[in-house]
Amino acid sequence: MPIITKVSSQKRPGRFNIFLDGKYSFSAAEQTVAEFMLLKGQELSEEQIVEIKQFDTDAKATNIATKFLSYEPRTVFEVLQYLNKHDIDNEPAQAAVSQLTEMGFLDDAKYAQLMIRQDLRIGTDGPLSLSNKLRQKGIDPEIIDNALAEVDDDKWLDAGKRVLKSMRSKVGKLAKRELERKMTVKLLSHGFSSSLASTIIAQIDLPQNDEDQTEALKRQGIKAYKRFRRLPESERQIKIRNYLFTHGFASNEIDAFLAGEIIPLDELAEY
Numbered sequence: 001m002p003i004i005t006k007v008s009s010q011k012r013p014g015r016f017n018i019f020l021d022g023k024y025s026f027s028a029a030e031q032t033v034a035e036f037m038l039l040k041g042q043e044l045s046e047e048q049i050v051e052i053k054q055f056d057t058d059a060k061a062t063n064i065a066t067k068f069l070s071y072e073p074r075t076v077f078e079v080l081q082y083l084n085k086h087d088i089d090n091e092p093a094q095a096a097v098s099q100l101t102e103m104g105f106l107d108d109a110k111y112a113q114l115m116i117r118q119d120l121r122i123g124t125d126g127p128l129s130l131s132n133k134l135r136q137k138g139i140d141p142e143i144i145d146n147a148l149a150e151v152d153d154d155k156w157l158d159a160g161k162r163v164l165k166s167m168r169s170k171v172g173k174l175a176k177r178e179l180e181r182k183m184t185v186k187l188l189s190h191g192f193s194s195s196l197a198s199t200i201i202a203q204i205d206l207p208q209n210d211e212d213q214t215e216a217l218k219r220q221g222i223k224a225y226k227r228f229r230r231l232p233e234s235e236r237q238i239k240i241r242n243y244l245f246t247h248g249f250a251s252n253e254i255d256a257f258l259a260g261e262i263i264p265l266d267e268l269a270e271y
Contacts, residue, residue: 001043007033020044029063032056054092061088061096069100075108076101077138108139112147120155124163127156129191153196160200163190168204172212173219178248213253214262220247221257222271229269 006019014030018038026049028038036052044052061083068074068082076097083093100106112134119125125133127148134144164183171179180201187197224243228236237258244254256262263271 001045002049004038004040004042004044007038007040025049026053026056028052028056029059031059031063057089057092058095058099061092062099064088065093065096065100066105069105073111073114074106075111075137075139076106079106080138109143109147111137112139112144113150116147116151120151120159122162123159124190125159126187126190126192126196127151128193132191153199156192156196157200157203160187160190160192160196161204163187163192164200164204172215175216175220175248175253176213177250181248217244217249217253217257218262220244220249221262222268225268226271 002020002025004018004020005022006017008017008019009015010017010027015027016030016033016038017027018025032038032052032055035055036048038052064086065079065083068079074082079097079100080093083096088096097106115134116130119130131141131144131148134147135141163186167179167183167186170182174182183201183204184194184197187200188194192200221240221244224240225236227243228239231239240258241254244257245251249257260266
C-alpha cells in the first residue's frame with residue numbers, strides 16, 4: 001500500500017499537500033488531516049484514499065456554506081447556488097446542505113417566517129410581494145403559503161400604512177376619491193390584495209375636510225384651465241369637465257368650478 005512520505009503546508013492557510021511514495025497525490029484541509037491522522041509513515045489503501053478525498057470535498061463544501069451563512073440567514077436554494085459558483089459539485093453540495101439542515105442552520109420554513117416578521121415590523125411589502133420574493137429565493141410555494149396563512153389580515157395594517165405615509169402630503173392637492181384611488185394602486189403595487197388595500201385605507205385618518213377638497217378642486221381646476229386655455233370656450237369647458245371628472249371630482253363640484261364659484265372665471269387667466 002502507498003505510504004505517506006511528506007505532508008507540507010500550502011500557501012493557502014489550512015490546506016496541506018499529501019505525498020505518497022515520494023510523489024504528490026492530493027491535497028487536504030486541516031480538518032481532513034486531523035480526522036484521518038494523515039502523518040508521515042502512514043499506509044493508505046486505495047479505498048482509504050477515496051474516502052479521504054470524499055471527506056475533504058464534503059468538508060470543503062460545508063465550510064464554504066457555513067461561512068456564507070455566517071453573514072445572514074439563507075435559503076437552501078441560495079446556498080446551493082453559492083456552492084455552484086465555487087465549483088462545488090452537486091453531490092458534495094447536497095451533502096453540505098443536508099448536514100447544515102440537520103444542524104439547524106438551514107430551514108426554509110423558519111427563513112420564510114423570519115422574512116415575514118421583519119416586513120411586518122419595518123417593511124412595506126404585502127403578502128403577494130413577499131410571496132414572490134420568497135419564491136425567487138427558491139422556497140417551496142407550499143412553505144410560503146403556510147407561513148403567510150399564519151398571519152392575520154390586521155397584522156398587515158402597519159406595513160400598508162408605511163407604504164402610504166408619503167401620500168398624506170397629497171391631501172388638499174387631490175380629490176379624496178382620486179387620492180384613495182392612487183393609494184389603492186400603490187398598495188396593489190406593493191403586493192396587497194384589493195380587499196386588504198380597502199381595509200388599510202379605511203384605517204388611515206386622513207385630515208381631508210371640505211376645505212381640503214375645495215383646495216384640491218382649485219388646484220386641479222387651474223391645471224386643467226392652463227392645459228386647455230387656448231381652446232374655444234365651449235370645447236375648453238368640455239375638456240375641463242372631463243379632466244376634473246377623471247381626477248375624482250363629483251359633477252356638482254365640477255359645475256361649481258365652471259360656474260366660477262371656486263375661482264372667479266375672469267381671474268383664471270392670472271394663474
